[in-house]
Amino acid sequence: MDFSISERQRYWRDRVRNFMDAHIYPMSDTYERQVEAFGDDRWQVIPVVEEIKAKARAEGLWNMFLPPSAEHDDDAFHGAGLTNLDYALCAEEMGRLHFASECFNCSAPDTGNMEVLHRYGSKAQKEQWLRPLLGGEIRSAFLMTEPAVASSDAANIETSIRRDGDDYVINGRKWFSSGMGDPRCKITVVMGKTDPSAPRHQQQSMILVPVGTPGMTIVRMLPVFGFDEVPYGHAEVLLDNVRVPAGNLLLGEGRGFEIAQGRLGPGRIHHCMRTIGLAEFALEQMVRRLNARVAFGKRVIEQSVWEQRIAEARIDINRTRLLVLQAADMMDKVGIKEARTEIAMIKVAAPRMALRIIDDAIQAHGGGGVSADFGLTKAFALARTLRLGDGPDEVHNRTVARSELRRHFG
Incomplete structure (x- = not known):
């Protein structure tokens, strides 16, 4: 069993990572200032995001979520051609900052809607709606x-x-x-x-x-x-x-559930990998804060309780990442239906893992952690919402449990 990242996967992941380092992270404060400047009229397009999107598209870092499909090889409506496993590593990088995915035209709910139109839309529907969505012209x-x-x-x-x-x-x-x-x-x-x-x-x-x-x-x-x-x-x-x-x-009357399953499977991979990126962000914030603060005569990071929490965070992130990558790989190889149990498992595991780490990061920041200054409250809200979005934990646990029962009782 080979757990190494392929050359192709590393290539795309590093391109996204380097682009974020060069063009997205440095603009984070600008993003917040522009939103703040809107005042009460807040529902506006944020200029800095549009500027970054133009750069990402020019570099070919665009619509990477849309996997290749033999059915649509000659289709003019296509993305970068990454598999779910390829894209999963890119999604993790994007998940570290809440507005990053849009910069690559890879943000929900557009990703799911574009996949719906790509798989199930008529030629006329694609021309009218998929084309401008893929171009980032509309949402x-x-x-x-x-x-x-x-x-x-x-x-x-x-x-x-x-x-x-x-x-x-x-x-x-x-x-x-x-x-x-x-x-x-x-x-x-x-x-x-x-x-x-x-x-x-x-x-x-x-x-x-x-x-x-x-x-x-x-x-x-x-x-x-x-x-x-x-x-x-x-x-x-x-x-x-x-x-x-x-x-x-x-597609036709009575086909709604069929479309929903085709839409939600890849979306859950995307959400979970972005959530891992969010957990990495929280762990980084936690370590930096603990290293910068002194309490009872030594740096807080040297206190045994924090060593324990840091270690548990790293273990939780790494094992959840492997679980999500396995689900993405299965989806590429055997399809959404056969991978439904693995998809259900990650949908429960990823947000729960992230919430634990974000909560510890908030604790490490003291009063500052519950303010908006460090991005942790927004991170917590995103992760907590994901325990409901695209199906609540209870529904996914039911899927996993029934799969396990079938293994034992047929």
Whole structure:
């Protein structure tokens, strides 16, 4: 069994790492100043990110999340051609800073929506929406979760998608619709029911709804642990008799679960590797702080309790990374369905690991840790949210448990 990084993987990882060192980390303070300068009118495009994006695209560090596919070899809509395993190492580097992924046009929910359009979209849908998304000209949102039902069971979703002649009419209420606050958000992927009488997993469909379609209203932007996540944000959205052409339906009626599985598998790899990058950031912050402070006559880093926490953090990061890379490798080799147990395991393990390390980093910073000065509160909010996003821990643990039971009882 070979655990070494291939020459190709090292090449792409190091290119991303070097680009971040040269162009992204030095602009972190500029990013925060520009957001602060917006004042109350905060939902704006951040200029420094657009400047960095132009440099990344010029260097070919663009759309790296989109894996190669023989089905689309002749397709004009393509990314850098990295496998899930190749890209996983790049995602870890991006995860160290919250706005880095967008600089490479590799940020959620656009990545998932582009994968949906790439795999399941018609030629017309790709031309209208995938092309500008791949170009970084527009952004998108994914509308699945609803406030009125337990959306961890997607069969509960109540939004209605009803055929009416040459159109579909959509009614429902969504929330935590990430990306809706961005002024560049022009298209949404909406999940709802086209046939409530069909078998349980054939009731759902997905449809493209352009932002600004009559009847689509942003009710409010939802903060997460007090962070509004400008300029992307998470919105509660009302869909009141929203009418779109029948050609906006993705793949066909009753194919919503199929599309969701194709969308969420790679996305969970991306999220988990970015989370490992976040944990690396927290550990680095913790070590620097402990080394710079003196208490009871010696540096805090020399206290035995902190040696223990640093060691446990390194062990946790390294073993979680191996787990995620194994899942990415399996997905490349046998597909999402066969790798579903491994994907479920990492979705539980990665955010829990990161939360422990971020919490210790906050403790190491004392009062400063719970302020916004060191980036740890935002990191904690991101990691904690991930225990719910793309499915809560309980659902993924259920998948793992059932797989284990099948091993013993068939």
